[in-house]
Amino acid sequence: MRVTDLGRFSTIANNLSQVTEKMLESQDNISSGKQVNKPSDNPVGMTQVLSYRSDLASLSQYVRNLDQGKAFLSVTESALNDMENMLVNAKGIAISQASGTATPSSRQTAAAQVENLYDQAVATANRKLGDRYIFAGFKTATAPFSSTGAYNGDSNSIDIQIDETSRLAINLAGDAVFKGSNDLFTALDGLRQSLATNDSAGIQNAMDTIQAAHDQVLANHTDIGARMNRIQLAQDNFSKTEVDIKSLVSNIEDLDMTKAITELTSRQTAYQASLMASSKIMQMSLVNFLS
Amino acid sequence: MPGLIEALNSAKLALSTQQIGIQVTGHNIANVNTDGYSRQESEMKTTRPYSAEPGQIGTGVTVSQISRQFDRFLQKQITDVTSNFSELDARNQALKQVESTFNESSGNGINNILSEFWNSWQDVANNPQGASERVALRAKAQDLVDTFNRLSSDLTQQRTNADRNVVGAVGEINLLTSQIAELNSKIAQVEVGDQNANDYRDQRERLIQDLSKKIDINYFEGDNHMVAIFAGQGKSLVEGTLNFNLSGDMNTLGYHDVMWENTAGTKADVGTEIQSGSLKGFLDARDTLIPKYLNDLNELAASIVIEVNRQHEAGYGLDGTTGNTFFAPLTSISTTTANTTGLTTFTEVDSGNTGGATINTGTVADRTLVNGDDYEIRFKSFLVDAGNNTLNVTTTNGTASVTLTASAGQTGASLAADLQTQLNASGVLTGAGADTMTVSYIPATDTFSISINNGKTVTINTAASTANTLLGFTADPAAAASITSDSASGNRLYDIVNTTTGTTLSSNASYTSGSTITFDGVSVIISDGSSAPENGDIFGIKFTRQAAENMSLSSDVQGSVNKIAAAQTSAGVPGDNTNALSIAALQNSLTMEGNQATFDTYYNTVVGSVGVDAQGAQRNTDLQQLLVNQLQGRRDSVSGVSLDEELTNLIKFQHAFQAAAKVVTVIDELLDTVSKLTG
Numbered sequence: 029m030r031v032t033d034l035g036r037f038s039t040i041a042n043n044l045s046q047v048t049e050k051m052l053e054s055q056d057n058i059s060s061g062k063q064v065n066k067p068s069d070n071p072v073g074m075t076q077v078l079s080y081r082s083d084l085a086s087l088s089q090y091v092r093n094l095d096q097g098k099a100f101l102s103v104t105e106s107a108l109n110d111m112e113n114m115l116v117n118a119k120g121i122a123i124s125q126a127s128g129t130a131t132p133s134s135r136q137t138a139a140a141q142v143e144n145l146y147d148q149a150v151a152t153a154n155r156k157l158g159d160r161y162i163f164a165g166f167k168t169a170t171a172p173f174s175s176t177g178a179y180n181g182d183s184n185s186i187d188i189q190i191d192e193t194s195r196l197a198i199n200l201a202g203d204a205v206f207k208g209s210n211d212l213f214t215a216l217d218g219l220r221q222s223l224a225t226n227d228s229a230g231i232q233n234a235m236d237t238i239q240a241a242h243d244q245v246l247a248n249h250t251d252i253g254a255r256m257n258r259i260q261l262a263q264d265n266f267s268k269t270e271v272d273i274k275s276l277v278s279n280i281e282d283l284d285m286t287k288a289i290t291e292l293t294s295r296q297t298a299y300q301a302s303l304m305a306s307s308k309i310m311q312m313s314l315v316n317f318l319s
Numbered sequence: 320m321p322g323l324i325e326a327l328n329s330a331k332l333a334l335s336t337q338q339i340g341i342q343v344t345g346h347n348i349a350n351v352n353t354d355g356y357s358r359q360e361s362e363m364k365t366t367r368p369y370s371a372e373p374g375q376i377g378t379g380v381t382v383s384q385i386s387r388q389f390d391r392f393l394q395k396q397i398t399d400v401t402s403n404f405s406e407l408d409a410r411n412q413a414l415k416q417v418e419s420t421f422n423e424s425s426g427n428g429i430n431n432i433l434s435e436f437w438n439s440w441q442d443v444a445n446n447p448q449g450a451s452e453r454v455a456l457r458a459k460a461q462d463l464v465d466t467f468n469r470l471s472s473d474l475t476q477q478r479t480n481a482d483r484n485v486v487g488a489v490g491e492i493n494l495l496t497s498q499i500a501e502l503n504s505k506i507a508q509v510e511v512g513d514q515n516a517n518d519y520r521d522q523r524e525r526l527i528q529d530l531s532k533k534i535d536i537n538y539f540e541g542d543n544h545m546v547a548i549f550a551g552q553g554k555s556l557v558e559g560t561l562n563f564n565l566s567g568d569m570n571t572l573g574y575h576d577v578m579w580e581n582t583a584g585t586k587a588d589v590g591t592e593i594q595s596g597s598l599k600g601f602l603d604a605r606d607t608l609i610p611k612y613l614n615d616l617n618e619l620a621a622s623i624v625i626e627v628n629r630q631h632e633a634g635y636g637l638d639g640t641t642g643n644t645f646f647a648p649l650t651s652i653s654t655t656t657a658n659t660t661g662l663t664t665f666t667e668v669d670s671g672n673t674g675g676a677t678i679n680t681g682t683v684a685d686r687t688l689v690n691g692d693d694y695e696i697r698f699k700s701f702l703v704d705a706g707n708n709t710l711n712v713t714t715t716n717g718t719a720s721v722t723l724t725a726s727a728g729q730t731g732a733s734l735a736a737d738l739q740t741q742l743n744a745s746g747v748l749t750g751a752g753a754d755t756m757t758v759s760y761i762p763a764t765d766t767f768s769i770s771i772n773n774g775k776t777v778t779i780n781t782a783a784s785t786a787n788t789l790l791g792f793t794a795d796p797a798a799a800a801s802i803t804s805d806s807a808s809g810n811r812l813y814d815i816v817n818t819t820t821g822t823t824l825s826s827n828a829s830y831t832s833g834s835t836i837t838f839d840g841v842s843v844i845i846s847d848g849s850s851a852p853e854n855g856d857i858f859g860i861k862f863t864r865q866a867a868e869n870m871s872l873s874s875d876v877q878g879s880v881n882k883i884a885a886a887q888t889s890a891g892v893p894g895d896n897t898n899a900l901s902i903a904a905l906q907n908s909l910t911m912e913g914n915q916a917t918f919d920t921y922y923n924t925v926v927g928s929v930g931v932d933a934q935g936a937q938r939n940t941d942l943q944q945l946l947v948n949q950l951q952g953r954r955d956s957v958s959g960v961s962l963d964e965e966l967t968n969l970i971k972f973q974h975a976f977q978a979a980a981k982v983v984t985v986i987d988e989l990l991d992t993v994s995k996l997t998g
């Protein structure tokens with residue numbers, strides 16, 4: 029085959045540009061740390077990475093939802109705690125004032141104490157997280173309980189999304205917890221009235237109704253505890269899942285550095301070798317030997 | 320006569336011949352780096368000898384011709400692969416741009432923004448009363464809208480660029496063909512004698528190769544040394560010293576059709592005839608590749624707008640209002656009743672339609688059924704009812720009764736032709752006087768007419784016919800009973816096809832001009848325009864057209880974040896997040912591709928297919944490049960200049976020249992001797 033100068037030089041140019049391109053590709057990958065830089069690098073991998081990224085974004089949102097839920101539930105829990113303590117107090121007062129040693133005047137004082145407790149109970153039932161009343165159902169902008177213990181909220185449950193398919197209610201509707209069959213406000217008011225009117229039988233009776241109201245709050249408290257547990261479990265699960273997904277993404281996307289650097293080195297060597305060979309070939313000409 | 324003078328003459332010839340050799344070598348060396356140059360060679364031959372005693376004596380050397388080293392078959396191959404390579408390269412470049420538009424690796428593409436959008440809905444659900452969550456949601460939604468707008472405008476820009484490239488390529492083709500035509504004339508002039516127009520030929524080959532980069536061509540050289548060049552499927556580009564110009568004519572879409580003009584000045588669209596070359600690549604990018612991705616994007620945008628709006632309108636804002644849209648409705652033209660809030664559809668008449676029917680702007684009859692897919696109403700054949708297919712005609716020659724059958728895909732003209740054959744085959748009519756009946760279809764009135772020659776008349780026997788009223792036959796005007804009723808338009812069949820999912824919603828429905836066609840909550844009206852719809856006519860109903868480009872937030876939501884409908888029940892329940900949760904749940908609903916895919920999976924698949932296409936295009940381009948390089952290498956090997964070779968030749972000619980000079984010197988001395996002899 030005839031070897032011509034134009035052919036020789038364009039072959040050299042083609043070879044050098046091929047080797048350079050490969051070397052630059054290696055360099056690109058190493059500097060970005062990724063082996064999938066654009067969809068065509070690995071179309072299937074890219075599709076998977078995108079769907080994993082959506083999963084990760086959703087996961088972090090679920091975690092955020094759970095945090096919100098947790099905040100709501102813990103405010104609820106502490107309100108219930110306070111409420112239980114008040115009811116225990118009220119029951120203590122009833123027990124002490126039910127005994128024979130109680131006098132009408134001590135009962136009057138106790139009545140004032142109970143009235144105080146009543147006001148505290150209304151305030152507790154109207155507790156807020158931020159600007160939201162937590163026991164009002166959906167009517168979070170209005171105080172759910174009036175000073176007479178009437179309920180102005182509704183019985184709706186506020187749900188949060190805790191994973192792709194399930195939701196969790198984070199609130200307790202005030203009428204179910206504090207009113208319903210064992211109305212806490214009626215019980216307290218009953219005790220106050222019995223104390224004020226020195227009605228021993230009424231005080232005895234109030235002990236039972238307060239106990240019943242207390243039990244009702246406690247039952248709801250237990251329910252809140254169970255929900256908190258569920259949130260905790262879900263959060264633990266999510267952090268595990270997150271690690272798993274991240275490693276899946278990394279497997280597809282990230283570069284094996286050792287391999288990449290070895291490859292770069294070998295490509296550099298190839299480039300240098302091409303340069304050397306080319307410079308030798310390019311110098312060769314009959315011109316050099318003619319005088 | 321042998322003698323010294325003859326010898327001197329032959330030495331003189333040798334001197335000038337070797338000089339030409341040196342000159343040609345010098346020309347070769349000078350053009351060692353000229354693209355497309357073919358090495359030239361001075362071919363030497365002995366001059367005519369003369370006869371003498373003891374035999375023929377040579378008279379020297381001369382250059383018979385200066386030839387160029389060239390392989391025309393190789394050149395043809397190069398032309399072909401260059402066309403293919405240029406097409407692939409143009410596609411590859413276009414796909415690279417599309418790919419960079421869809422590049423999600425940086426994490427600010429649609430995939431990411433969509434996730435953030437749905438997450439913002441959950442944030443609102445977590446605190447439906449909070450203004451900051453609502454404002455954040457509106458900002459994210461605006462991001463989403465902006466991203467769709469940007470991607471759509473990027474792709475549209477790429478389409479416009481491809482169109483500019485088409486126009487540019489057309490201009491270059493015209494320049495090249497005019498230059499080739501000019502060279503044709505020069506070469507013919509030079510070669511009219513016995514000369515070789517080597518350098519002009521090199522230039523012409525070079526221009527032809529350049530032309531093949533733009534468009535696929537066939538060419539051959541005629542006896543007059545001129546090449547004739549044909550594009551693609553035989554449209555002449557260069558003929559002798561004439562070139563035929565291509566032109567880019569703006570079409571209704573605002574893009575340029577490639578037109579070829581013949582000598583009479585008639586233009587023909589040759590876009591589909593072009594098979595390769597960069598022009599083909601640009602046309603493909605503009606008309607197929609980019610629109611495909613643009614459609615995908617529009618489909619996604621349309622679905623998001625429709626699904627989110629549907630759920631949003633069912634809910635209540637913090638201000639107690641309901642029925643507000645979240646995104647501006649697609650193509651909002653009318654807002655007549657609550658049930659059709661701002662939803663109209665783009666409708667279009669396919670450019671390939673042969674009938675003259677029109678379609679109105681579609682309206683939405685029931686928004687709950689609308690899913691944002693695209694539809695086509697496709698017309699099929701005439702309907703000939705099995706029970707009403709008798710045609711009974713009487714002519715002066717007798718009476719014939721034929722039964723019509725229409726096969727699938729039959730047009731008016733073909734049905735008329737079938738009828739004519741059937742009628743003429745019935746011996747009654749033709750037996751007496753070899754008369755022939757003519758059945759023709761009149762598109763303007765959508766009727767059929769029957770006539771007979773030889774001044775005879777034809778009558779349709781209405782009592783015995785059923786098909787006449789059905790298909791609106793009219794008999795010969797001279798006939799007594801001509802049927803003029805036109806109910807033929809009721810006898811066309813159409814299918815309604817959801818082109819997004821590929822499902823047929825309704826098959827073989829019967830067409831009546833001007834009546835409402837309703838499907839999937841959409842109502843359109845197709846009416847006979849200049850004529851009725853013909854077999855193969857298509858009417859499109861497009862929800863997705865420009866959806867990504869036009870996507871925006873509704874004025875309600877832009878005006879007040881309190882209109883964002885997080886609640887499911889009316890005013891006074893700021894803690895109600897039910898509707899916000901329902902909207903957030905759309906993220907994982909199978910809303911796309913006929914309830915097969917979520918928004919996310921649909922979009923990811925689009926990105927994947929961009930990747931596959933780009934990868935394939937790059938691979939094919941690389942392979943074709945190898946082929947081009949290989950052939951180019953072979954061409955270089957045949958036609959290229961080797962300096963070593965030329966230098967060797969130079970020395971060869973130098974020595975020959977020196978030797979010839981020596982001969983002159985010797986003869987000079989001899990002549991001197993001879994002159995002294997006589998002196």
